[in-house]
Amino acid sequence: MWYLILFFLICFISCSPQNDELAISDGEKISPTIPEPQIPFNPEQYVCYKTDMSINIDGKMNESIWQHAEWTKDFVDIEGHLKPKPRFRTRAKKLWDDQYFYIFAEMEEPDVWATLKKRDSIIFYDNDFEVFIDPNGDTHRYYELEINSFSTEWDLFLDKPYRDDCRAVHFWDIGGMKSNVHVDGTINRPGDKDKGWTLEIALPWAALKECADKDAPPKTGDQWRVNFSRVEWQVEAKNNKYEKVINPETGKPFPEDNWVWSPQGVINMHYPEMWGFVQFSDKIAGAGVDEFEYQEEEDVKWALRQVYYRERSYYEKTGKFTDKIADLKLEYYELAEYIWPPLIEYTTSLFEAVLAHQDHTKKWHISQDGKTWQTTIPNSS
Numbered sequence: 001m002w003y004l005i006l007f008f009l010i011c012f013i014s015c016s017p018q019n020d021e022l023a024i025s026d027g028e029k030i031s032p033t034i035p036e037p038q039i040p041f042n043p044e045q046y047v048c049y050k051t052d053m054s055i056n057i058d059g060k061m062n063e064s065i066w067q068h069a070e071w072t073k074d075f076v077d078i079e080g081h082l083k084p085k086p087r088f089r090t091r092a093k094k095l096w097d098d099q100y101f102y103i104f105a106e107m108e109e110p111d112v113w114a115t116l117k118k119r120d121s122i123i124f125y126d127n128d129f130e131v132f133i134d135p136n137g138d139t140h141r142y143y144e145l146e147i148n149s150f151s152t153e154w155d156l157f158l159d160k161p162y163r164d165d166c167r168a169v170h171f172w173d174i175g176g177m178k179s180n181v182h183v184d185g186t187i188n189r190p191g192d193k194d195k196g197w198t199l200e201i202a203l204p205w206a207a208l209k210e211c212a213d214k215d216a217p218p219k220t221g222d223q224w225r226v227n228f229s230r231v232e233w234q235v236e237a238k239n240n241k242y243e244k245v246i247n248p249e250t251g252k253p254f255p256e257d258n259w260v261w262s263p264q265g266v267i268n269m270h271y272p273e274m275w276g277f278v279q280f281s282d283k284i285a286g287a288g289v290d291e292f293e294y295q296e297e298e299d300v301k302w303a304l305r306q307v308y309y310r311e312r313s314y315y316e317k318t319g320k321f322t323d324k325i326a327d328l329k330l331e332y333y334e335l336a337e338y339i340w341p342p343l344i345e346y347t348t349s350l351f352e353a354v355l356a357h358q359d360h361t362k363k364w365h366i367s368q369d370g371k372t373w374q375t376t377i378p379n380s381s
Ligand SMILES: [Ca+2]
Pocket: 055, 056, 057, 058, 059, 060, 061, 062, 063, 200
């Protein structure tokens, strides 16, 4: 019986959206099995305009420029349409200038509470708001930030997702970051009904630039991969204090809800390929509109991503990779300008799949650790 409990406990921990704690405690490798997202590839899109006025980071949307920035869609469950709508509304706005990337988040919340005050604590043990940024969209070298309603920050750098044997750098800080929370209600006082909390963040390009592998500040038209997540626990008032509701069957708190901007299709934020697209515009917010321009090459990267998911589960079953697309049971991909199927090469512990452009000028690659990159082929004529 005990091993059944252990099995389910391991499943629970490894399916948990944040494996950060695991990485801290033992640095253990995460199982190579990669569950595939259970929703179509359709990340949210947002055009982020500039501000021409300075923004006072006090947690309030009290600068008129914010009125011209559009709200994101209301957040949905991390698994998308597979799960019910969140209990409370969450939405966000974005702006930028030559110094900062600004984020504003609004969270409806009848019971505002927080416990953690020490920087770089595991903030998702409290209710929180989380930001994920992969500037160049290769799924490696990305930034994560979590903030609770005490304004306590946990920022970290990840060289790659946990599924690809990540070493998260918790001591990395977003130097020069500013953030502040405004509580519309009373924090840690049950018995009244709070409206919620709002969060204002300024992330300096100087810090984001370091591992961006891309221009920072961005150029107009540049697209970065970004997602937001809100962790929400079930709490109850006991002795005039908040406590997490305990599941009587497990003796532990019920699992947290994860409400996100762009749904992941799997209970894991560390699938950067599912994050939203933010396209930067050099227009001042309210002074014009730029259309979001979807890059067809994202479909090429997504087709290679299927090869990666399937190669990893093929490896799990057989102990080796394969160069035969039939072994991977992949559908035919109709790709504008790229030749299907990909060419796959492998060794005992590595693989690389390559899709070539029809005119043989460029190729897209993916490797066993999920990194995608493009190469151009010098003109042979
Ligand atoms: Ca403000």
